[in-house]
Amino acid sequence: MSKNISRLLALSAVLAVLISSAFNNSRSVTLRAQQRPAISSHAAREAAIVTATTAVLEETSKIRELPILFPVKSGAQSRAEIENMLVKNLYEQMTTAEMHATEVAYRKFGLAPATFEYRPFIIKLLLEQIAGYYDPVTREFYLADWLELETQKPVMAHELTHALQDQHFNLRRFQKWPHGDSDAQLAAHSLIEGDATLAMMVYMAKNPLVALAFTRSLSTGVSTEQFNQAPRALRESLIFPYLQGSQWATAVYKRDGFTGLSKAFTTLPLSTEQILHPEKYFAYEKPLKMTLPDLSSLLNKAESSNEGSPVLLHSSLRTQYSALSTSDSSLPTASWRRIDSDVNGEWGYYLLLDQFLKSPAESRRAAAGWAGDRYDVYEGPEPGQAIIAQVSAWDAEADAREFFDAYVKRIELRYPNAKLLTDSQHPTSPTLKTWQTNEGQVVMELRGLRVTIVEGLSPQVDVNNLFKVLRS
Structure with missing residues (x-):
């Protein structure tokens, strides 16, 4: 990154x-x-x-x-x-x-x-x-x-x-x-x-x-x-x-x-x-320019439907974030809002993977088929609440599969207590996975050359609808 x-x-x-x-x-x-x-x-x-x-x-x-x-x-x-x-x-x-x-x-x-x-x-x-x-x-x-x-x-x-x-x-x-x-x-x-x-x-x-x-x-x-x-x-x-x-x-x-x-x-x-x-x-192979829709309204709709219920945020994280001194710009917002949109690139994905895989050769291979990406960062109304949505494109389906599998490993290492959800509301397949973690739900989808990942979702968010929006 x-x-x-x-x-x-x-x-x-x-x-x-x-x-x-x-x-x-x-x-x-x-x-x-x-x-x-x-x-x-x-x-x-x-x-x-x-x-x-x-x-x-x-x-x-x-x-x-x-x-x-x-x-x-x-x-x-x-x-x-x-x-x-x-x-x-x-x-x-x-x-x-x-x-x-x-x-x-x-x-x-x-x-x-x-x-x-x-x-x-x-x-x-x-x-x-x-x-x-x-x-x-x-x-x-x-x-x-x-x-x-x-x-x-x-x-x-x-x-x-x-x-x-x-x-x-x-x-x-x-x-x-x-x-x-x-x-x-x-x-x-x-x-x-x-x-x-x-x-x-x-x-x-x-x-x-x-x-x-x-x-x-x-x-x-x-x-x-x-x-x-x-x-x-x-x-x-x-x-x-x-x-x-x-x-x-x-x-x-x-x-x-x-x-x-x-x-x-x-x-x-x-x-x-x-x-x-x-x-x-030398071949001047240009990266794909990718976009993501703004999910703020969808996230806020889910938040408003959950008024009066506790926000999913692990107690240790709440304590850590609450203890931080913040400037005016980092104070909790009144609602979910997109605060950043950027590109990881091959180097960024190598760093994201190897932070947890700790296998440079494997991480380099998994990132090497990169063709383009974009990620958006959202900040919520509670201290420490954040969601990252990202979409990436790969040179070949085999490259997308290799990255998807490597990122699955990363998720399981990034969130040691992650639980893979397999109920009827969270269908699991080799190309679609949902975890419950102490920082919210993580959902990954592989579709052809594209990999879509969202980390930090509240259970109240309609994931099926969210991914339809992300695919649009």
Whole structure:
């Protein structure tokens, strides 16, 4: 599930996990480079960064085969200045309502605990990781003033590649991505970061002593506490544009050189499927655009018919949600309402499956036949009430069957006390299953190439009617 991560990384330099994977085959290395004593003269530090920027930009321009159209302003920023920039960027890119919807989706999908609060966590996580950034709005590059300059030249090469991308392809157009397709957004972000990471790798290969100093600084770095505590889906989506993005960029480079990567800024990758399988990008296999009807009125009708009856919500969940501090946007609503609509994509479904299957090979196979999807998130009038409806399409019936079977396993692991219903009101077959769980009913249906899943339903909802609406 790639929800909204790419918006938050437009300016950050989360590189060390990638370097760690490339050089040490380990993900435990710090994301922020080793801290050094501050240089005594701020003016001297600024001058050194300006000089280094000119040199690294010239070399990166030759590597990336993109001429410098105009100089890049650069300088040092304090921790407080960078923190202010990150928080400002976060609030510019995501509204409070969007952050709340993401939080609800992570919880309901079982990707984060019921106590997970997205906004404070992502701020702390990003503050822990940043070393430097290029801002496509101001077209300026800044390096953290608490880091040793000589060890940060690979970071500079990466961020200055962004400056070159911006000069030639206008990165500002990616700042306001249309809502509703985080999968396509993550794919585009993987082009941007994968291209820059590949250029950085070439820079390091051409400057082995600089590369050695950089990797040594990472091995003696500081805290990764927030990164290690992050939900797996959040953590791996954070890395995706850099790791899988650089693998995709390498495939494009091997086929068409950096010219191919430059052309990709016109012919954007459209899905994480195209990133994970470059051959599908080369064939430009477009994902299906899927829609779901708004179920709010149907859910509210069932709710009103049940007035005076207790809402189905496990007591432990009610206690956990009630204990949370909430902003105005996350207070219980007067009725069921759709708060989000988005796309999981192949990468998102891999994360959803493997969170519980814990078998990467099986999860990759089950997600690999993806052709398109959409999911909607609904929030109810009671604390913690949420429903997710999703529909997906697959390349072949065998792919749909494989995904359906894998998701059945996921449901049974996601809800340990789930009871498969087999009475006359809940017919069960190899293509239709209904469970009662401590978070409501879960219904899955397989029809040809399509799989429809709804999680969190009240028993009062007419499932047959609901699925007729979903099929319409």
